[in-house]
Amino acid sequence: MSTTADSSVAAQTAYEPVIGLEVHVQLLTASKIFCSCSTRFGAPPNTNVCPVCLGMPGALPVLNRKAVEFATLAAMALNCRINETSIFARKNYFYPDLPKGYQISQYDRPLAEFGYIEVQILNTGGTGDHRVKKIGITRVHLEEDAGKSLHEGFPDSDEKTAIDLNRTGVPLIEIVSEPEIATPDEAYEYLTRLKEIILYTGVSDCNMEEGSLRCDANVSVRPRGQKALGTKAEIKNVNSFRFIREALVYEIARQVEVIESGGKIVQETRLYNSHEGKTYSMRSKEQAHDYRYFPEPDLLPLVVDEKWKAEIAKTLPELAEARRARLVKEYGITEYDAQVLTVSKSLADQFEAAAKAAKNPKRVANLVQSELMGRLKARGIDIEQSPISMKGVASSADLVESGAISGKMLKDLYDLCFDRGKDFPQVYDEEGRPQQSSDTSALEKIIDEILVANPKPLEQYRAGKKTMIGFFVGQVMKASKGQANPQFVNELLVKKLDQV
Numbered sequence: 367m368s369t370t371a372d373s374s375v376a377a378q379t380a381y382e383p384v385i386g387l388e389v390h391v392q393l394l395t396a397s398k399i400f401c402s403c404s405t406r407f408g409a410p411p412n413t414n415v416c417p418v419c420l421g422m423p424g425a426l427p428v429l430n431r432k433a434v435e436f437a438t439l440a441a442m443a444l445n446c447r448i449n450e451t452s453i454f455a456r457k458n459y460f461y462p463d464l465p466k467g468y469q470i471s472q473y474d475r476p477l478a479e480f481g482y483i484e485v486q487i488l489n490t491g492g493t494g495d496h497r498v499k500k501i502g503i504t505r506v507h508l509e510e511d512a513g514k515s516l517h518e519g520f521p522d523s524d525e526k527t528a529i530d531l532n533r534t535g536v537p538l539i540e541i542v543s544e545p546e547i548a549t550p551d552e553a554y555e556y557l558t559r560l561k562e563i564i565l566y567t568g569v570s571d572c573n574m575e576e577g578s579l580r581c582d583a584n585v586s587v588r589p590r591g592q593k594a595l596g597t598k599a600e601i602k603n604v605n606s607f608r609f610i611r612e613a614l615v616y617e618i619a620r621q622v623e624v625i626e627s628g629g630k631i632v633q634e635t636r637l638y639n640s641h642e643g644k645t646y647s648m649r650s651k652e653q654a655h656d657y658r659y660f661p662e663p664d665l666l667p668l669v670v671d672e673k674w675k676a677e678i679a680k681t682l683p684e685l686a687e688a689r690r691a692r693l694v695k696e697y698g699i700t701e702y703d704a705q706v707l708t709v710s711k712s713l714a715d716q717f718e719a720a721a722k723a724a725k726n727p728k729r730v731a732n733l734v735q736s737e738l739m740g741r742l743k744a745r746g747i748d749i750e751q752s753p754i755s756m757k758g759v760a761s762s763a764d765l766v767e768s769g770a771i772s773g774k775m776l777k778d779l780y781d782l783c784f785d786r787g788k789d790f791p792q793v794y795d796e797e798g799r800p801q802q803s804s805d806t807s808a809l810e811k812i813i814d815e816i817l818v819a820n821p822k823p824l825e826q827y828r829a830g831k832k833t834m835i836g837f838f839v840g841q842v843m844k845a846s847k848g849q850a851n852p853q854f855v856n857e858l859l860v861k862k863l864d865q866v
């Protein structure tokens with residue numbers, strides 16, 4: 367290692383990063399937050415607009431009830447306290463994609479506060495074990511989205527910027543974390559858990575490509591042990607969690623280097639260039655007072671009373687963390703498989719529905735674990751792209767349960783499903799519903815031959831070593847090329863072995 371690298375590592379360990387995240391999540395309402403325009407993504411530019419969201423003089427906002435319910439539900443899932451009364455405020459700034467000249471948001475009295483997300487943090491020391499860390503959520507508030515500036519894709523794009531105002535007035539929640547995130551990895555974990563929680567509540571599709579989940583990161587560094595926070599930079603508009611982690615790694619190193627070389631960090635907004643892996647200064651960061659916040663005069667205070675809150679709370683589903691713990695307990699699967707099965711609520715629902723409908727729910731779980739996961743992993747396929755559906759797993763489990771197919775036949779059929787990209791019932795039909803050999807006379811013949819060929823084990827069995835039955839079952843299964851029904855073989859064997 368070169369001296370430069372050595373000293374930079376030393377410098378980095380002498381400093382402690384402090385990270386806070388601001389996440390904007392688009393709510394899945396059919397209409398916008400203050401008017402009845404559609405929120406549909408992909409509509410032709412400037413078609414989902416009206417005087418209200420275009421900010422025409424005299425147009426008045428009317429709050430969307432569903433947006434409030436979704437925001438409250440999300441805040442509850444994030445363990446927040448819901449404030450009975452919250453206030454909408456105008457955040458004033460000039461930007462071409464903001465026709466009103468202000469954004470309706472919430473400021474000093476937000477919808478919800480004091481929440482937290484639990485994340486698993488890898489313990490230091492390389493033991494591989496985890497601990498749980500609570501990262502505080504300062505607030506969850508409602509606001510409207512701005513429009514979109516289009517800098518590319520038009521013949522005159524080198525000179526002009528086009529504006530699409532379809533997104534103007536689309537309902538968002540902003541989820542602000544406490545500055546309690548200590549590393550880029552923790553930030554990644556926090557975002558992963560946050561997205562999972564929001565997806566489980568169903569209030570957003572969290573689609574990052576379509577902008578329904580956007581994240582800004584505030585980061586500063588301070589000498590380890592110092593109480594006061596350093597000056598922070600804000601990294602904006604990073605479009606994947608992986609890039610956020612990379613941007614933070616770069617930015618922390620940059621700040622340490624600036625301070626170490628005698629410079630000062632300026633409060634600013636920076637953009638991350640994922641091709642270069644670097645952040646660039648975009649503009650000096652506004653302070654809150656630059657926005658001249660004041661209460662929105664066209665909207666009444668928002669009141670979510672106890673009764674409404676209770677109604678919303680009833681729609682709160684079991685969240686991923688709780689569900690994982692329950693799946694492990696109820697179906698006896700591993701933590702890892704529970705993790706995979708709860709990757710989305712719909713997959714977890716499918717699994718449980720299939721397992722419950724099957725004759726033996728645990729067998730479904732076993733098959734997912736022993737036969738499905740490995741094949742998915744070997745082919746690098748996500749469980750959600752699995753050719754065999756949860757229903758397919760359940761129907762195969764029932765066939766094994768009833769003795770219609772053997773474990774060996776199930777494995778072969780699973781391989782065929784993956785080769786053909788088809789679900790289990792379909793392949794089972796195509797293969798002519800192979801019947802297990804329960805042709806008694808054929809099996810009896812095989813058994814007789816095996817007993818003759820193995821006098822020693824036979825002697826041991828008859829001398830009282832009953833566990834030898836396993837050896838004989840294995841031999842018969844092998845001789846029948848896995849086509850025999852093991853249970854049936856067992857019965858026949860017992861009969862034959864016991865007649866002396």
Ligand SMILES: [Zn+2]
Pocket residue numbers: 398401402403414415416417418419420535
């Ligand atoms: Zn509108």
